[in-house]
Amino acid sequence: MPWECRDAKHLNGIFTLLLPCVQLMTNIQVLTALNWYLTAVNIHQVLATSVEGTHDMPPTPISQTIT
Numbered sequence: 001m002p003w004e005c006r007d008a009k010h011l012n013g014i015f016t017l018l019l020p021c022v023q024l025m026t027n028i029q030v031l032t033a034l035n036w037y038l039t040a041v042n043i044h045q046v047l048a049t050s051v052e053g054t055h056d057m058p059p060t061p062i063s064q065t066i067t
Helices: 003-056 062-066
Strands: none
Touching: none
């Protein structure tokens, strides 16, 4: 068997072993990025609604909120 073929098969084997790890890492990175993005969107929505809420609604008395 020529050297090139053997090296290619060897490299292919290494890649086959590494591929699940790489895919797992990529998935984790994608999920982390997605999580950060959703958190940022969520915070932005909460801030936007709280700011809009102060403009739209009159302040409710504390006694009403407790009961």
